[in-house]
Amino acid sequence: MKILIVDDFSTMRRIIKNLLRDLGFTNTVEADDGTTALPILQGGTIDFLVTDWNMPGMTGIELLRAVRADEKLKSIPVLMVTAEAKRDQIIAAAQAGVNGYVVKPFTAVALKEKIEKIFERIDAAK
Amino acid sequence: MSNVLGSGLVEFESLVKDGAVELLNHIEVGDFSGAIKIIQELSEARHNSFYNEVGCLTRSLHDAIRDFQIDSMDLVVGEDGHDSATKITDASDRLNYVIETTSAAANKTMDMVDSSVPVASELQNQARELRKDWSRLIQRDLTPQEFRDLYKRIDVFLSYADESATTLHSNLNTILLEQGYQDLTGQVIARVNDLIRDVEDKLVHLVAVAGRVDSISGIKHQEKKSEHDDTRGHGPAINKQNNPEVLNSQDEVDDLLSSLGF
Structure with missing residues (x-):
């Protein structure tokens, strides 16, 4: 299982990477924005794919839309980890096909829960 | 300042009122040339009043612009004599310092965590291994050779435990000290905040004066309403409690998502 972490702040990428490692996901790659x-x-x-929303260049929501629009990529599960917490934004992310939404600041438990839930759903759909 | 600007107009208003009464009196007694004279006087007073008002406004607008330029953008001559840096670029440098300092502190803290986790794991592993043999010892289940091994291993473990505790202690101390960034960045942000408030005051003043100029000159501006685009993001929400559009917690986000069928 290879996970891509996208966030413009290297510290946040590092935090997510460490939390994922604790959850047993050791194979991760990083990128600093959608582009x-x-x-x-x-x-x-x-x-x-774990992505932030607010990034220079290509934002997380644009990345999500690009992924869903790409025939080869559209089935990749996407977890949004972001400080953006406006109702309209969460609805927009849901409509764009996000699989989970975690608001910063978040806890290790919240991250774990959302990731597990995403896998449960994927397994159930199989 | 509104009093200064308004006084001319108030004077003019009472002049019009008095003039109107006088005008009526003249007309009632049929003195039309007197009436015309009053109309002329009123017309002149109107001109003068507007002339004064525009003069006052021009002066305060000029002052406001000058204050804004001098007080907010004035050159900060640093110790090194660089006078190209304005307070605004200085503020921007300060904020960059905040970004760098917080980033350095976060990385240092994570470095310490990264180097502590294996130490704690190793301590745990060794302790678990020893405990197995220790309980066999309690049950008198050890051969003399195994006992001699355990004897040595306990000694090694104790010195490792001592060493590890020292390492962990020093790592924790480093993490603690690293939190000093909050103080440093807090001070910097407070200063930048002061500057922003200062600039805002000056701007409000400038806008207020410009608004009065508009009202007298009859200039109308087209107002553009700019809506922030959700796609670009807003950053962390401040004052969440006062904004019904912003969700306060992960629970609320989860509720919203489940209401959308997630």
Whole structure:
């Protein structure tokens, strides 16, 4: 299971990376915004995407839409981890096909819960 | 300042009122040339009043602009004599310092965590291994050779435990000290905050004066309403409690998502 972490702040990427490692996901790659994330995704080895919303260049919601619009990438589960907490934004993310939404600041438990829930749903759909 | 600007107009208003009464008196007695004279006087007073008002406004507008430029953007001549830096660029440097300091502190803290986790894990592993043999010892289930091994291993473990505790202690101390960034960045942000408030006051003053100029000159501006685009994001929400559009917690986000069928 290879996970791509997209956030413009390296400290946040590091925090998420460490939390994922504690959850047993040791294979992670990083990108600092949507523009750098897309080529990595198109490389075809990513199984799971964790992305921030507010980033320079291409934002997380734009990345999510780009992923869902791409025939090869559209089934990748996407977890949004972001400080954006406006009702309209969460609705927009849901409509764009996000699989989970975690608001910053978050806890290790919240992150774990959302990731597990996403996998449960994927397994149930199989 | 509104009093200064308004006084001319108030004077003019009472002049019009008095003039109107006088005008009526003249007309009632049929003195039309007197009436015309009053109308002329009123017309002149109107001109003068507007002339004064525009003069006052021009002066305060000029003052407001000057204050704004001098007080807010004035050159900060640093010790090194660089006078290209304005307070605004200085503020921007300060905020960059906040970003750098918080980032450095976060990384240092995570470095310490990264180097502590394996120490704690190793301590745990060794203790668990020893405990197995220790309980066999209690049950008198050890061969003399195993006992001699355990004897040595306990000694090694104790010195490792001592060493590890020292390492962990020092790492924790480093983490503690690293939290000093809050103080440093807090001070910097407080200063920048002061500057912003200062600039805002000056701007409000400038806008107020400009607004009066508009009202006298009859200039109308088209107002553009700018809506922030959700796609670009807003950053962390401040004053969440007062904004019904912003959700307060992960629970509320989960509730919203489940109401959408998640």
